[in-house]
Amino acid sequence: MxxxxxxxxxxxxxxxxxxxxxxxxxxxVELTGARRMMEITRGAYTEQQLWNKWLQSPAGRDFERGLISPSAFAERMAEEFGLSLPPSEFLHEFLTWAQKPxxxxxxxxxxxxxxxxxxxxxxxxxxxxxxxxxxxxxxxxxxxxxxxxxxxxxxxxxxxxxxxxxxxxxxxxxxxxxxxxxxxxxxxxxxxxxxxxxxxxxxxxxxxxxxxxxxxxxxxx
Incomplete structure (x- = not known):
């Protein structure tokens, strides 16, 4: 069928x-995070690899379950993804990724x-x-x-x-x-x-x- x-x-x-x-x-709601995250990680992942890693991210899952603070989330994401951005800048970026219906x-x-x-x-x-x-x-x-x-x-x-x-x-x-x-x-x-x-x-x-x-x-x- x-x-x-x-x-x-x-x-x-x-x-x-x-x-x-x-x-x-x-x-x-429009999602724009994948494109920006690819830029931040300087092409270390394909879009699909990045999406899969994001869905399985311990920091991301803990944040989405309300278990950790925004600052702890940013610090752990920097470690998991090898980000060069300071945690405060990453949070500023992150806020814009799902803000527009x-x-x-x-x-x-x-x-x-x-x-x-x-x-x-x-x-x-x-x-x-x-x-x-x-x-x-x-x-x-x-x-x-x-x-x-x-x-x-x-x-x-x-x-x-x-x-x-x-x-x-x-x-x-x-x-x-x-x-x-x-x-x-x-x-x-x-x-x-x-x-x-x-x-x-x-x-x-x-x-x-x-x-x-x-x-x-x-x-x-």
Whole structure:
């Protein structure tokens, strides 16, 4: 069965979605860190190598679980990646890597909310990026349920992260539609019984939501 056929089947009335659970980075928020990190490390890694190392970084994982301070994170990252930047400069750079929602992201979430669907955010993030989004955008205000890793202490793709989100949203796993740009997270969510899809960017997310009749039609002026 193709991905399009699977989506169409799951969008039938008897399979109606009760809640939507979304990742942030790469889905609703633009990520620019990989390109800049390649520059900082002076080409020591390919983009894929850098991404893999970042996902497995002990310092990164501890920071995203809320276990260490920003300064400790910066110092440990400098050691792990052999950075020449002072920790304070690295933190300044790091703050800019996930600060801008894709154009239209807030509007799209409002359209989901207008359909009466519970809207949750399940994201691996950190204190700096989360606080920036809270203070400088209206993106997080569109959600009814928030599950940021630095506050829950749980990272995707662990089953505990999905179990916590499912319990918090008060739905059965099979009644939740989940979208993430990381295939490992999508696979883990599907294994937990959640309807999981990989999307990259706002356009793909809008298509997915539309196929499941989860967004209201845009108003004409």
């Amino acid at each position: 193709s991905a399009a056929q699977r989506r169409k089947r799951m969008a039938r009335p008897e399979n109606r979605v009760a809640a939507v659970l979304l990742d942030l980075g790469g889905v609703l 894709f154009p239209g992201a807030e509007t799209l979430l409002r359209r989901v909310a207008e359909s009466g669907i519970a809207l949750g955010c399940l994201t691996n993030t950190n204190r700096l990026h989360w606080e920036h989004l809270l203070k400088n955008t209206a993106l997080l205000a569109q959600f009814t349920h928030l599950f940021p890793s630095h506050l829950t202490g749980l990272l995707k793709p662990s089953s505990e992260a999905f179990a916590n989100a499912v319990a918090g949203m008060g739905c059965r796993p099979e009644d939740i539609l989940f979208a993430d740009d990381n295939p490992d997270n999508v696979a883990a969510a599907a294994a937990f019984g959640i309807r999981a899809f990989r999307v990259r960017g706002l356009t793909e997310l809008a298509v997915l939501l539309s196929e499941h009749n989860l967004i209201t039609k845009e108003r004409t002026r």
